[in-house]
Amino acid sequence: MLEFLSRLFGNNDSSKNMAKERLRLVLVQDRAMLSPGLLDSLQEDLIEVISKYMELDVTGLEVNLESQDQSVALVASIPVKNVKR
């Protein structure tokens, strides 16, 4: 009965949904790590675009995927030397 009710109200905390959610997060990270070239080329492209507007300290630049609670975020730390005018 309890089972029927929980299905009736679309139980989103069912263990299969937890499995799906956790897999979605972990696979984003796995896939990014599996192709190390991906983050590198993204980093190069970022530098190219941002350099149009700002002078960057390329040596201190960091681009990483980080998981926070329910999502995966692309976190970029890009030191700026000067802003072009």
Added chain:
Amino acid sequence: MGKAIVVTSGKGGVGKTTTTANIGTGLALLGKKVCVVDADIGLRNLDVVMGLENRIVYNIVDVVEGYCRVKQALIKDKRVDNLFLLPAAQTRQKDAVNPEQMRDLISELKNDFDYVIVDCPAGIEHGFQNAIAGVDMALIVSTPEVSAVRDADRIVGILDSQGIYDMFLVINKIRPDMVRKGDMMDIDDMNDILALNLIGVVPDDEGIIVSTNKGEPAVLDKRSPAGQAFRNISKRIEGVEVPFMNISDGTMIERFMRMLGVGGKR
């Protein structure tokens, strides 16, 4: 010129050897000439699953090292015509064979057989690299569990980077009762996550353990639900369109199982 198919998964215990034995036998039952190859050197098992363990004389390492010809090492199946096993070596290490040698061996076998089906060891190391050398297509076996799906996804990435793009998903050991309760990922969930072409869904079936005990692949048992699923996969490999068994709501397969007195839970 035949087609070489690797059965792989990353994770152990999801049913690679069972899948290899059943699909090999299934394709042979369809009249194809099939060779199943055990690439799990050091942990040989395909022979016992197929009930051929007492007939082994030479093995894959003997062939590669030139101690015998391929034909001498092949074991003819005792039940099905046109089905042969090339056993692994039990007392050697995975590095007794290299991918280059495997590529030559597979291409030699493809000249004589319609299908060469390679049973891949678990993991992504040397044994895996051997098993995927020279194959045209991959069947990726995964159970609806987080660990198996994650490993399957890595396998997809590695195969892709090595130029094997013809990949198909086999969902194994699915339990309709748990799917219905929302406690197991269903076919759609697996499709969402892995984005692979689905080629078969095999229900969890106690009969598999019985058939392994006997050394008789389940495809030979007309009453086995898993056997039916493997027969369907064999037909799909042959290009026949076979509708998928309805597992997500469980009714059809469970009715089927109850009818045969196999499942009957709840």
